[in-house]
């Protein structure tokens with residue numbers, strides 16, 4: 481990524497990244513001494529600027545894969561590249577949003593959002609950016625609040641702003657809306673679509689919510705557990721905004737639930753219907 485010149489604020493330029501996952505395997509030793517193949521020879525090309533969702537039974541390796549793309553963990557074999565460059569270690573061009581907002585509790589919302597700029601030492605020339613991002617995620621008036629003073633949905637908006645302020649090429653979203661109530665979740669799904677359109681970031685979402693996957697994604701990757709592998713890839717070609725009650729939506733939802741049912745014995749029970 482090009483270095484930002486001092487004194488020159490970053491603009492909302494289109495930044496996007498293509499991710500190649502090539503024969504990636506990763507196993508872990510459990511406390512019992514048993515080895516678990518969390519991922520086995522997973523292969524996938526993720527197009528620049530696309531929105532891909534991963535769905536699959538608990539323990540099928542979704543978080544493992546997100547962590548590998550983020551560079552928080554290393555592949556045992558295979559490789560992952562971003563725009564042709566092998567991923568080695570974490571980098572701000574690959575953002576990560578967790579299920580829990582993970583904001584620094586001792587910092588205000590504005591300070592949390594500014595933290596990435598400060599860590600990159602580009603805060604001075606981008607001093608107005610935190611307020612722009614506060615506005616962009618609908619948190620006007622809450623910049624001086626502390627994380628414990630805002631709702632879960634607002635905290636998640638702040639963590640989206642905190643990730644996006646660094647203009648990542650790829651944003652990993654690991655069940656980011658899973659802890660929110662249904663109304664807030666639907667609200668933030670629209671927010672994700674808007675931010676995706678605005679920034680052109682490649683979005684990689686892990687979700688347990690079949691509706692969420694169909695509502696948001698270009699492609700849905702269904703995984704199976706032990707060893708974690710890709711079972712099926714479903715292309716979603718509906719225009720946005722998508723109508724959750726349309727026959728196409730309903731058809732896709734039931735097709736995915738059916739595939740999930742065969743992906744793990746009781747897996748489908750975990751999914752929202």
Ligand code: ADP
Nearest residue numbers: 508509510516518537538539540541542543544
């Ligand atoms: P998912 O996010 O799909 O629920 P994970 O990627 O978290 O699944 O985990 C995949 C498998 O790898 C699980 O069986 C889990 O217990 C195991 N695993 C993940 N991380 C570790 C770790 N650090 N040590 C041991 N086992 C792990």
Ligand code: MG
Nearest residue numbers: 542543544654
């Ligand atoms: Mg997980």
